Structures are given as structure tokens and as C-alpha cells.
Amino acid sequence: MFYGRKNELEQLREQFDSYDKAAVLVYGKRRIGKSTLIREAAKSFSGTVIYHLCVESTFKGNLDLLTRSVTQALTLPSMRFDTLFDLFDFLKTREKPLLLVIDEYQYFKSSLRGKELDSMFQAIIDTLPKNIKLVLCGSYVTMMRELLEQDNPLFGRFTSIIHLKEMDYLDAQLFYPDRSVRDKIALYSIFGGSPFVLSQLTGRSSVETSIKKLLLPDNSILRSHIENVALSEIRKSFDVRILEYLGNGKKKYSEIASFIGAEKNGLLDKQLKHLISMETICKDSPINKRGDRRKQFYSISDNLMRFYFTYIFANEESAIRLGEDSFFKQRIGRTLETFVSLRFESIALQYFERLAWQGRLPDVTDMGSYWYDDKAKHANGQFDCALKRSDGYEIFEVKYYKKPMSRNECMAEIDQVQRIEDLHVTGVGFVCSAGFDFKAEDLQLISGDNLFAEAATRRGTAR
Structure with a gap:
């Protein structure tokens, strides 16, 4: 079942149904629903849909796989192309409408140096016929944003851009419409607005049961999602203690620096900027102190990540030793209402x-x-x-x-x-x-x- 995203669906369908050239950029964090959104919009496309998922491989490897996706969708025998331009020259010979979706574009881009692939797609989009609709989709937010910068070859080339974010509280409750208002508030405050996460909230399990089942076991679906997907890139380059300290609160730069013992060498500032760019944290200031740097506060952007760093991170061994029931009672149950009340403000x-x-x-x-x-x-x-x-x-x-x-x-x-x-x-x-x-x-x-x-x-x- 597909929920919400009505404006984005309309935006994509308008592009797919257009009689003009269409080159669309869709980007956002992992598991935010980008691919599902595109597939839903493509259901009404009156032509052949070619969906391709890029992989971490060489340029030639990605080109061969893209070629295979094309021939399979068009029910053609195996083919090979020496260049990306040769592949698109072939597609231009097709008279019927085609929708080509290139997902996880950042992997394809990383197979070449710098902006080489972006430059290739600039030339491709500039000569794209009206019957071919192109979608570039990616989940490395920082890298995908680079496509929109003025010095990038793809700057100004897209006919539509969708930056897909988490669902807000009202769209999120479409996944649990029959719950009480109090439960809806608690579920959104804890699990956030990622469609992948929300799809795990099946049945009418209580908030407590959902936490015990989906977050506390070390091999649970959402624990694995957080630790192996959401945190995988962060752990490589950033001090995770930043997120541990933020937890469910708001902290000033000086407070974060003091907690992690940061040296005055600009590293913390660089890390915070990158975490903001990745949409892991956000920086905000009161509306009556917008220009006051001393009143700027950092916080974790994602509700589920907030919950994880408030209750689970650094307590994993305790959860295993105590078991889900005792751990919830001792570490979570006593302060859960306070946690939810702070998120209720948002x-x-x-x-x-x-x-x-x-x-x-x-x-x-x-x-x-x-x-x-x-x-x-x-x-x-x-x-x-x-x-x-x-x-x-x-x-x-x-x-x-x-x-x-x-x-x-x-x-x-x-x-x-x-x-x-x-x-x-x-x-x-x-x-x-x-x-x-x-x-x-x-x-x-x-x-x-x-x-x-x-x-x-x-x-x-x-x-």
C-alpha cells in the first residue's frame, strides 16, 4: 500500500506525461521512499519503464548492467555498448515513450573521477528527445546536492527536482490510522516518518511492545536498519559521540566541543557541517534570535535516531543481559513520556x-x-x-x-x-x-x- 506523497506524485506524473523534455532529479536519505515513489508514479506512464539500480563497481561494469536493464525491459537480445553515448543513441532510435530511471546514481558517478559522469549526462540531457523521460535518483544527499551547484555540469539541466524528506506526523499516521491520538503522537515521536520504518508497525501492538520487538533485540529489523544503514556512513568519518551527546536534546557548539574534548582546529565545525549536509542533525536558532550565533542549537533530525541514541546506544550489552522486558522497564519506561513530550513540540x-x-x-x-x-x-x-x-x-x-x-x-x-x-x-x-x-x-x-x-x-x- 502506498501512502501520502500526493504532491510529489503529482509532480512526477506531470513530468512523465509531459510532451516536452523531462529530466528529473530525486534525492533524499536512504529508506525514505524514493524508489517506491518513482515506481508508484510510473504506474500511469503510457510507455516502457526501464528501472536500473546502480552498484558499487567500475564504470564499464555499471554500463554493462544498465545495458542489460534496457534490453530486458525492451525484450531484446543481449547487446553491448562501448560508451554511455552509444547506449543513448540507441534509445533515441525508439519511437515509443520510454521512462528510464537510474537509481543510486552516486555509485555510477563514483566509478569515474570528479564530475566526468555528470558532464556526460549534461550532454545526454541536452539532446534528450521528448519521448524519453529520464530520472536520476540517489541517496547520498551530499553528493546528489552537488549536481545542483552552479559549477556542476548538470546545473540547470533538470526540469524538476524532488528533495524527498521524512513524512510529517500527519502523513505518518496513515500507517496507523486506527490508533488513539495519544498513540499516534507517541509512535511518530519514537519511530519518525521514514516509510520503511513505518511499514514495520503492523497490527495494533502497543507502543511498548513495538519498541521491545523492533528496537531492543540486537538482530531486530530497525536496530539493523539504524546500525547497518543509517550509521554505516557516519561511523567511517565522524565522532559518533556527537550524536550520543545530542540524544533527545538541543546543544550549543560549545557544549558539544566540551563533551567530546574537541581541539580548536576546525575539525568539529567541519564534522557538524557535514552531518547537517547529510541530514543527520540540524542547526536552528530561536525566531527572535536568528542572527545570534550564541543562540544556535544542534539536534538530531530523525526521531528514530534520537530514540536510539537516547536509550540504546552504549547500552547494547545491558539490553542483552537484562532482556527486553527488564531493559524497557529500567531504562526506557520511566522517562518515555518525557521523551515523547519533547517531540510533541515539533x-x-x-x-x-x-x-x-x-x-x-x-x-x-x-x-x-x-x-x-x-x-x-x-x-x-x-x-x-x-x-x-x-x-x-x-x-x-x-x-x-x-x-x-x-x-x-x-x-x-x-x-x-x-x-x-x-x-x-x-x-x-x-x-x-x-x-x-x-x-x-x-x-x-x-x-x-x-x-x-x-x-x-x-x-x-x-x-
Whole structure:
């Protein structure tokens, strides 16, 4: 079953059905659903689809395998071509529509030096006939982004570009639509938005059972996915202690440097930039401190990776000795609600992003966290969900509760906020997973049900 990605599907189908030249670039992290998306879009293509997966081999090896994919799709006898141009010259002799998908392009590219293969595809795309639609797809995000840089031969050659990212909370819940709102929030907070990961959440297993089954055994599917796929490239070049320290939190550069004992030689800065480029971590700053480098924070981008580095990494032996039940009870169960509550704040922001995409927040110019300095109490901190408007900031208190919030609780929160000096906010709203036990015209109240209903009205539910 294919879920979500409606906008991306429309984008690809438009390219495949076009009467003009079409050369599409699709890239994103591994197991994010790129190949599945392309295959789904190709189902409506009125012609022959040639799907080829590149491998780590020589250029000649990849060319021969690509040739085999072509002849098999066209039901032709075995053929050989000396150059990539010869292969495409042959394809140009075909009159019927062809869709050629070259997946894991980075392996093919790495078989030659520098930008040699990119230069070849520049010439190929420049002379591509209208009946041949070409898709280049890759999962090494850093390398694929190079194709879009101005000094790359392929710069400006693509007719459409799709940077596929994880599903947001609303698309992710399509994999578990019958679960309670509370469970939907917890499942997204723990397992994230990778379609491959979400496809493992079968049946109606509890959140606890899903963790024990999919993450705690050392040979479990998702443990293997994290350790052998997601972390394989990172372990080769980066200090994994960076991710261990970040866990489920946000850290400043100075805090990370102190934890790993980094020397002042620029290596940590280089590693952080590469991890950002790989979409493993992200760097952000409060919306009222965008230009302040001292208020920049690093965090792990992927929810599943957050969970792994919060609870499992460096505790693998303990999990084996104790067994899944005891390990969960001792190491995870006591703090899991806190873990989820911190991720719930990002879900609230995704909700507002969707409203903005719908055009329902026309006066909002930015959204994110809000930094405050309470000089009277000599304290500072952040509100993790805030909307910026021309007249100031509206902040939202986000609560992952089992029971509805009362009016007294809301008013107490507002009173605490108002006690902070020099706070430039125009209003305070509330997002509560369990909803509220009162109605109020004077307060903006957003329940968990609202999160999964109102935002879904957006045309095309995929990011």
C-alpha cells in the first residue's frame, strides 16, 4: 500500500506525461521512499519503464548492467555498448515513450573521477528527445546536492527536482490510522516518518511492545536498519559521540566541543557541517534570535535516531543481559513520556506549518522556538512553539497529557508567562494532546484531535 506523497506524485506524473523534455532529479536519505515513489508514479506512464539500480563497481561494469536493464525491459537480445553515448543513441532510435530511471546514481558517478559522469549526462540531457523521460535518483544527499551547484555540469539541466524528506506526523499516521491520538503522537515521536520504518508497525501492538520487538533485540529489523544503514556512513568519518551527546536534546557548539574534548582546529565545525549536509542533525536558532550565533542549537533530525541514541546506544550489552522486558522497564519506561513530550513540540510546529501551507496563517512570517531572558530571576529559557507576526510573537504551551487541561491550569501557565520581564508576546495559546475540559472564546485551544483533523484539509497531504 502506498501512502501520502500526493504532491510529489503529482509532480512526477506531470513530468512523465509531459510532451516536452523531462529530466528529473530525486534525492533524499536512504529508506525514505524514493524508489517506491518513482515506481508508484510510473504506474500511469503510457510507455516502457526501464528501472536500473546502480552498484558499487567500475564504470564499464555499471554500463554493462544498465545495458542489460534496457534490453530486458525492451525484450531484446543481449547487446553491448562501448560508451554511455552509444547506449543513448540507441534509445533515441525508439519511437515509443520510454521512462528510464537510474537509481543510486552516486555509485555510477563514483566509478569515474570528479564530475566526468555528470558532464556526460549534461550532454545526454541536452539532446534528450521528448519521448524519453529520464530520472536520476540517489541517496547520498551530499553528493546528489552537488549536481545542483552552479559549477556542476548538470546545473540547470533538470526540469524538476524532488528533495524527498521524512513524512510529517500527519502523513505518518496513515500507517496507523486506527490508533488513539495519544498513540499516534507517541509512535511518530519514537519511530519518525521514514516509510520503511513505518511499514514495520503492523497490527495494533502497543507502543511498548513495538519498541521491545523492533528496537531492543540486537538482530531486530530497525536496530539493523539504524546500525547497518543509517550509521554505516557516519561511523567511517565522524565522532559518533556527537550524536550520543545530542540524544533527545538541543546543544550549543560549545557544549558539544566540551563533551567530546574537541581541539580548536576546525575539525568539529567541519564534522557538524557535514552531518547537517547529510541530514543527520540540524542547526536552528530561536525566531527572535536568528542572527545570534550564541543562540544556535544542534539536534538530531530523525526521531528514530534520537530514540536510539537516547536509550540504546552504549547500552547494547545491558539490553542483552537484562532482556527486553527488564531493559524497557529500567531504562526506557520511566522517562518515555518525557521523551515523547519533547517531540510533541515539533509535532505542534508541523501543525502550524501545514496551516501556513494552506494559507490559513497569512500574517505569520516565521515560526519556531522563542528565547527569553528573565533578568529579574537571572534565568533564561525557550518556548518551543512560537509564531512571529508583524506586531510581535504568539507563543504556545505544548502539553503531552493523559487528561484534558483545565482552565485553571491554562490560566496558571499564562500567569507564569506574564511574570517574565521584557517578553515581547502578543498572546499565549495551548496545544494539549488530551484536549481541554472547558471551552473559551478568549483562549486559542488546540487539542490532539484538532492536530489530526484540521491540518488534514490541506490539498495534497504530503510534504
